[in-house]
Amino acid sequence: QVQLVESGGGLVQAGGSLRLSCAASGSIFSINNMSWYRQAPGKQRELVATITRGGNTNYADAVKGRFTISRDNAKNTVSLQMSSLKAEDTAVYYCNADHWEYSGGSYGTRAYWGQGTQVTVSS
Numbered sequence: 487q488v489q490l491v492e493s494g495g496g497l498v499q500a501g502g503s504l505r506l507s508c509a510a511s512g513s514i515f516s517i518n519n520m521s522w523y524r525q526a527p528g529k530q531r532e533l534v535a536t537i538t539r540g541g542n543t544n545y546a547d548a549v550k551g552r553f554t555i556s557r558d559n560a561k562n563t564v565s566l567q568m569s570s571l572k573a574e575d576t577a578v579y580y581c582n583a584d585h586w587e588y589s590g591g592s593y594g595t596r597a598y599w600g601q602g603t604q605v606t607v608s609s
Contacts, residue, residue, distance in 0.1 A: 488512045488598045495603030508581030510562040516586040520564040524577035573609040578602040
């Protein structure tokens with residue numbers, strides 16, 4: 487079992503910055519991709535950014551050039567630096583980790599989620 491705990495959310499004015507962090511703990515064998523998702527009121531959860539274990543990154547078009555995802559494999563942490571924030575970035579942000587583990591007689595990837603952290607951008 488892996489637990490993910492996010493921190494760093496809050497209220498910020500449009501144009502400002504916030505940094506989200508997520509720490510994984512528990513019986514960690516190997517974490518592959520780590521991602522940030524967000525869910526705004528009345529909308530589906532959407533992928534914001536992903537980083538592979540090797541450091542390759544991918545971003546949603548809406549945040550390219552404004553958000554930066556990074557990770558520390560030794561500490562099992564992932565961060566999301568958010569700049570030039572807009573009102574439409576307001577959402578609950580969730581950390582996601584794909585954990586390589588042994589379960590049911592075989593190895594495979596299992597997705598874990600954090601509890602979410604609220605980001606509110608005032609215009």
